[in-house]
Amino acid sequence: MAAINLNVNGKKQTVDVDPKTPMLWVLRDHLNLVGTKFGCGIAQCGACTILLDGSSTRACQLPVSSAEGKEITTIEGLSENGDHPVQKAWLEHDVPQCGYCQAGQIMSAVSLLKSNPSPSDADIDNAMNGNICRCGTYLRIKAAIKTAANSSI
Amino acid sequence: MKVTALAGGGLVLGFNSLISCTNKSEAEVMALPKEWFEMNGYLKIGDNGLVTIMSPNPEIGQNVKTSMPMLVAEELDVDWKNVIVEQAPLNTDIFTRQLAGGSQSIRMAWKGMRTAGGAARQMLCEAAAATWQVPVNEITTEAGVLYHKASGKSAGYGEMASAAAKLEVPKEVTLKEIKDFKIIGTSRKNVDGLKIVTGKPLYGLDYKKEGMLIAMIAHPPAFGMRLKSVDDSQAKAMPGIKDVLTINSYADDYSRQWCDVSAFPELVVVVGNSTWEVMNARKVLRLEWEKFDDHTKTFSTFWGTSESIKVPGGLENSTKHTQLMAELAAKKGKVVRKDGDPEAAFKKAAKVIERSYTAPFLAHNTMEPMNFFAHVTDDMAELVGPIQTPEFMEKSVAARLGLPLEKVDIQMTRMGGGFGRRLYGHYLVEAAVISQKLKAPIKLIYSREDDMTFGAYRPAYHAKYKAALDENNNLIAFHVNAGGIPESPLFANRFPAGAVANYIAEEWAQESNITVGAFRAPRSNFIAGAEQSFLDEVAEAAGKDPIEFRLELLDKAINNPVGEKNDYEADRYAGVLKLVKEKSNWGTEQAGVHRGVSAYFCHDSYVAHVIDLVMENGKPRVQKVYCAVDCGIVVNPIAATNLIEGGSVDGIGHAMYSGMTFTEGTPDQTNFDKYRLIRHREAPAAIEVHFVKNEIDPTGLGEPPFPPVIAALANAMYKGTGKRIYSQPFVKELEKDIQAM
Numbered sequence: 001m002a003a004i005n006l007n008v009n010g011k012k013q014t015v016d017v018d019p020k021t022p023m024l025w026v027l028r029d030h031l032n033l034v035g036t037k038f039g040c041g042i043a044q045c046g047a048c049t050i051l052l053d054g055s056s057t058r059a060c061q062l063p064v065s066s067a068e069g070k071e072i073t074t075i076e077g078l079s080e081n082g083d084h085p086v087q088k089a090w091l092e093h094d095v096p097q098c099g100y101c102q103a104g105q106i107m108s109a110v111s112l113l114k115s116n117p118s119p120s121d122a123d124i125d126n127a128m129n130g131n132i133c134r135c136g137t138y139l140r141i142k143a144a145i146k147t148a149a150n151s152s153i
Numbered sequence: 154m155k156v157t158a159l160a161g162g163g164l165v166l167g168f169n170s171l172i173s174c175t176n177k178s179e180a181e182v183m184a185l186p187k188e189w190f191e192m193n194g195y196l197k198i199g200d201n202g203l204v205t206i207m208s209p210n211p212e213i214g215q216n217v218k219t220s221m222p223m224l225v226a227e228e229l230d231v232d233w234k235n236v237i238v239e240q241a242p243l244n245t246d247i248f249t250r251q252l253a254g255g256s257q258s259i260r261m262a263w264k265g266m267r268t269a270g271g272a273a274r275q276m277l278c279e280a281a282a283a284t285w286q287v288p289v290n291e292i293t294t295e296a297g298v299l300y301h302k303a304s305g306k307s308a309g310y311g312e313m314a315s316a317a318a319k320l321e322v323p324k325e326v327t328l329k330e331i332k333d334f335k336i337i338g339t340s341r342k343n344v345d346g347l348k349i350v351t352g353k354p355l356y357g358l359d360y361k362k363e364g365m366l367i368a369m370i371a372h373p374p375a376f377g378m379r380l381k382s383v384d385d386s387q388a389k390a391m392p393g394i395k396d397v398l399t400i401n402s403y404a405d406d407y408s409r410q411w412c413d414v415s416a417f418p419e420l421v422v423v424v425g426n427s428t429w430e431v432m433n434a435r436k437v438l439r440l441e442w443e444k445f446d447d448h449t450k451t452f453s454t455f456w457g458t459s460e461s462i463k464v465p466g467g468l469e470n471s472t473k474h475t476q477l478m479a480e481l482a483a484k485k486g487k488v489v490r491k492d493g494d495p496e497a498a499f500k501k502a503a504k505v506i507e508r509s510y511t512a513p514f515l516a517h518n519t520m521e522p523m524n525f526f527a528h529v530t531d532d533m534a535e536l537v538g539p540i541q542t543p544e545f546m547e548k549s550v551a552a553r554l555g556l557p558l559e560k561v562d563i564q565m566t567r568m569g570g571g572f573g574r575r576l577y578g579h580y581l582v583e584a585a586v587i588s589q590k591l592k593a594p595i596k597l598i599y600s601r602e603d604d605m606t607f608g609a610y611r612p613a614y615h616a617k618y619k620a621a622l623d624e625n626n627n628l629i630a631f632h633v634n635a636g637g638i639p640e641s642p643l644f645a646n647r648f649p650a651g652a653v654a655n656y657i658a659e660e661w662a663q664e665s666n667i668t669v670g671a672f673r674a675p676r677s678n679f680i681a682g683a684e685q686s687f688l689d690e691v692a693e694a695a696g697k698d699p700i701e702f703r704l705e706l707l708d709k710a711i712n713n714p715v716g717e718k719n720d721y722e723a724d725r726y727a728g729v730l731k732l733v734k735e736k737s738n739w740g741t742e743q744a745g746v747h748r749g750v751s752a753y754f755c756h757d758s759y760v761a762h763v764i765d766l767v768m769e770n771g772k773p774r775v776q777k778v779y780c781a782v783d784c785g786i787v788v789n790p791i792a793a794t795n796l797i798e799g800g801s802v803d804g805i806g807h808a809m810y811s812g813m814t815f816t817e818g819t820p821d822q823t824n825f826d827k828y829r830l831i832r833h834r835e836a837p838a839a840i841e842v843h844f845v846k847n848e849i850d851p852t853g854l855g856e857p858p859f860p861p862v863i864a865a866l867a868n869a870m871y872k873g874t875g876k877r878i879y880s881q882p883f884v885k886e887l888e889k890d891i892q893a894m
Contacts, residue, residue, distance in 0.1 A: 001392070017427075017429075018392070018429065018430075021429045022429065025427065025428050025429040028428070029367075029427040029428055029429070030427070032361070033352075034352070034354045034358075034359040034361075035351070035352020035353070036352070037356075037358070037520075037521070037569070038358060038428075038522070038598075039520050039521075039522070039601065040601040040824055040825050041600060041601060041824075042601075042824055042825070042826060044824060044825035044826050045520065045601075045825055047520060074352065075350075075351065075352030076351065076352045078351075079351070082347050082350055082351040087350040087351065090346075090350045091342065091346050091347065091350060094340075094342050094343055094346065094791050094792070094795060096214075096343055096345075096346060096349045096350070097214035097215070097216065097795060097796065097799055098213060098214025098519075098520065098521075098567075098568060098569050098570045098571075099214065099343075099345065099349035099355070099567070099569070100356060100519075100520040100521045100569025100570060101520050101569075102349050102350060103349075103350075103352045106350060121838070124833070125833045125834040126834070128833040129832050129833045129834045130832075131832075131833070132520065132825065132830055132832060133520075134518060134519060134520045134570050134572075134803075134830065135214050135570065135799045135803075136798060136799035136800070136801070136802030136803050136806070136831075136836070137795065137798070137799060138802060138832075138833050138836035139798055139802075139836060139837070139839070139840055140795065140798070141833070142833070
């Protein structure tokens with residue numbers, strides 16, 4: 001156990017955990033932020049995607065010690081009222097079915113649009129390929145990303 | 154769940170604040186009312202006209218949480234924007250069939266939920282009539298407002314709710330005509346949309362309670378094995394660990410219900426303060442396993458009859474399974490249906506075509522792994538989590554804990570996928586037993602590996618088809634021999650039965666200790682692909698267009714059917730083929746675009762697919778999927794379209810990429826590194842959905858879009874590659890010819 005200083009969604013806080021604890025479990029079990037989901041634990045499904053200094057990363061493979069001194073953004077930190085352009089696009093296209101993968105999909109999409117504001121279909125496929133949707137909403141996700149890209153960010 | 158009775162017979166239910174939801178922004182939502190008036194178990198009306206409607210069924214992503222309340226809101230005659238939806242807990246006093254399975258939620262609730270809404274509307278009309286001293290048949294309603302046109306009086310539902318709630322619930326309710334629908338048949342967004350995209354706690358895995366401990370299981374590494382010994386000394390000493398124990402979820406003499414599927418009733422459990430600590434402690438458990446012998450298990454079926462199933466001992470191998478199935482398919486199976494004289498017809502045929510199709514076990518792989526919360530005390534059990542069969546599981550839990558049914562309380566959380574996996578609630582029983590032993594609230598969670606290797610798979614299947622054509626290329630005989638491990642996929646009375654004069658359907662099964670369960674469109678999810686791929690080959694041998702070939706057969710089934718028990722309506726089946734033919738411009742060739750067609754009937758609905766496939770660097774790529782669907786009245790078009798898109802992607806994905814195999818009883822795939830699921834890059838570029846417009850009461854939709862798409866894909870790939878593929882996953886065959894996939 002060690003005291004780890006974190007900056008999550010703009011809030012500075014300290015957790016007392018094993019430094020090897022994946023950020024996923026620090027968020028879910030210790031910080032009560034359950035928007036970031038557990039799907040596989042081996043960075044194969046993308047359900048745990050968060051932003052680390054603005055760039056997408058799989059929280060299940062990020063030891064909490066590596067997050068010290070960095071900015072963590074989770075789905076809860078994207079907006080106050082769900083009005084981030086990507087969230088709004090998701091609602092406009094009525095994307096979710098079961099919804100479990102969508103927080104991870106949204107975070108990957110946010111990261112993509114930060115570095116590539118006008119992605120092609122191939123760009124979207126490549127950036128999003130790490131996020132599995134078992135319900136098959138891939139086409140709606142792509143459409144929502146294009147809508148978000150076209151709106152002013 | 155707290156229930157207090159009101160004078161006048163109404164019941165006020167305690168609502169869990171975790172569960173209520175609206176998809177509107179805060180600015181649009183009406184303020185919460187000062188007082189709620191319960192009209193019946195399905196809805197309450199606030200003094201300001203805001204309406205809360207309960208959604209009774211488990212939500213697995215099929216969006217009944219939106220479409221079932223729409224049925225109530227329609228007949229209640231309110232504006233949908235003033236509706237809040239809450240997930241109902243299990244409550245057998247108020248609700249019937251709180252189950253997600255068989256694509257039956259809307260079908261079964263169509264009349265009942267509309268009646269609930271209509272009854273409340275009638276009570277409001279009676280209250281207005283009494284208040285205004287006018288005849289009740291002069292009261293009209295529109296969008297939550299009551300009118301007496303003759304006198305110019307009007308009142309919002311909120312004003313009359315208090316008086317209405319005191320009235321007797323009417324026995325006879327007149328429902329709206331379809332042409333008067335304002336909500337049913339219009340697209341309404343997912344009521345949980347905003348909560349999903351903002352990461353609110355919705356799923357069982359998210360549920361928390363003060364003092365809750367985390368529990369994880371260890372189960373045998375192979376089917377055919379059970380626990381032999383445990384050395385938990387190291388594990389118990391790990392940080393954050395409260396206990397390590399062994400549990401038996403099902404007693405040996407317990408007559409299991411159909412949903413009590415579990416290959417591993419005896420489990421080692423690690424309990425601790427946090428998930429990571431429990432995962433680490435589990436790694437240092439020293440466990441020994443041993444093989445078990447042949448034995449039988451008694452189950453009661455879905456319909457309450459008793460069934461004895463043999464569970465063979467031994468460690469099974471997929472290579473052996475393949476061989477066994479081929480041997481069994483070569484023998485005579487149990488004849489389930491015979492029309493005419495197939496033997497004679499095959500003897501005199503001008504052409505005979507015979508083909509065999511196989512597919513592996515599949516794991517459901519819901520994105521949210523199995524989990525459940527349980528808090529069991531001496532006199533009650535509180536359970537919260539993802540379950541498709543709460544009413545059935547309540548019985549198993551009560552029996553296991555030794556508590557009466559009324560003391561078991563089940564709250565359903567939104568599920569991160571079902572697909573049939575969460576029909577089998579062994580994990581509820583496990584969580585309840587753990588909590589009872591520890592005398593503490595616990596959340597049981599499965600890792601992806603625990604989940605993927607636990608069983609309840611879609612069976613492995615084998616289907617052999619034989620067709621006879623006469624000298625005029627008419628289909629004169631049809632023979633299907635279908636079987637599987639451990640169950641057959643056969644539907645003997647489905648098309649082309651009824652359309653062929655000489656028909657024989659036989660089946661067989663090979664027992665196994667690998668457990669199976671319903672997977673989206675059970676049996677259909679394999680047999681449709683096999684049958685529709687075969688019909689494509691027969692059409693080709695007959696020199697006929699695949700759609701015309703099917704329509705000819707369906708004509709015969711309409712005008713001069715063979716036999717009596719033909720389990721499909723041939724005109725509706727033909728209807729979806731005609732619709733997909735029209736919408737896909739079937740017959741128009743585009744350079745480089747290879748087309749395949751398929752159609753199937755299941756869960757009372759009809760679906761036809763055309764797939765447009767292109768070859769990119771020698772690899773097939775689905776460019777477009779056309780879907781024609783007859784599911785009767787479509788309640789929520791945007792949600793229905795999403796579901797059909799998803800079902801199509803699901804079918805394509807599993808047929809192309811997925812499969813569970815076993816070596817010495819051990820699953821070869823334990824996570825998504827080895828078990829391949831379709832991803833963004835492989836999804837179709839476009840999907841177009843068309844509905845047959847009719848006024849038939851709604852039929853199933855969760856499952857019907859899955860089965861036929863597989864053959865549309867196989868048939869299109871044949872056009873693109875010149876090769877027919879007979880075994881799933883297709884990618885294995887393709888990889889033999891194509892360098893890099």
